[in-house]
Amino acid sequence: METATDNLVEHLNKHPELNLADVAHTLQVGRKEFAYRRMVVGEKIKEVAIALQNREPQRVLTHCTQQNNYSIVFMFPGQGSQYVNMGKELYQTEPIFREWIDRCSELLEPELGLDLRSLIYPKNSELESATDQLKQTHIAQPAIFIIEYALAQLWMSWGIKPQAAIGHSIGEYVAATIAGVMSLEDALCLVARRGKLIQQMPTGLMLAVSLSETEVKELLNDELSLAAVNAPNLCVISGNNEAIARINEELTEKGIECRHLHTSHAFHSPMMDGAIAPFTQEIAKVKLNPPQMPFISNVTGTWITDKEATNPYYWAKHMRRTVRFADGVSQLLQEQENILLEVGAGRTLSTFVKRNSAQAAGQIVLSSLPHPKESVDDRTFILNMLGRLWLAGVAIDWGDFYAHQKRHRVPLPTFTRTFFIT
Helix, strand or coil: CHHHHHHHHHHHHHCCCCCHHHHHHHHHHCCCCCCEEEECEECCHHHHHHHHHHCCCCCCEEEECCCCCCEEEEEECCCCCCCCCCCHHHHHHCHHHHHHHHHHHHHHHHHHCCCCHHHHCCCHHHHHHHHHHCCCHHHHHHHHHHHHHHHHHHHHHCCCCCCEEEECCCHHHHHHHHCCCCCHHHHHHHHHHHHHHHHHCCCCEEEEECCCHHHHHCCCCCCEEEEEEEECCEEEEEECHHHHHHHHHHHHHCCCCEEECCCCCCCCCHHHHHHHHHHHHHHHCCCCCCCCCCEECCCCCCECCHHHHCCHHHHHHCCCCCECHHHHHHHHCCCCCEEEEECCCCCHHHHHHHCCCHHHCCCEEEECCCCCCCCCCHHHHHHHHHHHHHHHCCCCCHHHHCCCCCCCCCCCCCCCCCEECC
């Protein structure tokens, strides 16, 4: 592999006129795959040649894969993960992603009375207003759904198909839709109406605290609820504004780390009770099917049953019960052959997984989009993740990857692998 890398560097330096996309295409479809693998993401021939020559550790990744029978698990994050312009570069450059964002936005417009694209990808002059609106539940939940669904479709078009899934709160609706429990049209309608019903409930706050479930339960009262158990020592408390302010002050004084979440309401608490009956009626109008792909239930923390998935009351109580994400992760980590891929904005769920004790050690956990504070564009980021999947031994469908491009085979020396940005 080292010799092949040196040969490629020499060839690229001698032929700066080469199209880097054609170089990548040739290496991906014209070479046998071996256990020792190397990848780099780049835009220009000279840039890639320098990175390979210097074996830049942050860019040139090398791995010897021990197997190629990994199962892919899609993880769909919940509210609080959203941000303005999430996936913007993918929307501009990836036809599959754009197609599903457009289709979902058009289907949602009658329900929402607006085009979600104008808020997810606003004009610069409307950036502040869009940021505020994306924090509101009736906007945030449909926006999160369509980004995650479009990302899932993009990954699957590249041959990265899930064998299982887990969603966090609203993310479970994406998992259920991918699994065939509900149609896309019905899912979009339910997510929009769910968001509207929650928006009508009394406002509240949610506080992430670095405590165990047992420790948090000792703090609860009639005004505070355990909204989520995300990791062994990371939980979320929901409640009214005054109660959350008091517990936040108490915990801060004790030196316990806590952080307010970007939500407009106290999800998974009694403050959602008024939405349960009307939402049950909405779900009863929808055809629910047994899942065609296994996914983890937030309510039970284990694999959802056909009976649960097809019961309207399950989806209604889903917004009220504690999100047992940590239990679900423990279930997934029992299988060492799983690769956990976060399909949404940022890396919230990936962080949760890595905090789930020693079980997560050595586990391959990847994300799809960068954190909003990361200085990397969406396409560079997701291509790096695709490359990491390939390094691990996952088969990529290069034919579909290039389906919307016209690529050519070019003469090259022997084996290595290059990704590119056009």
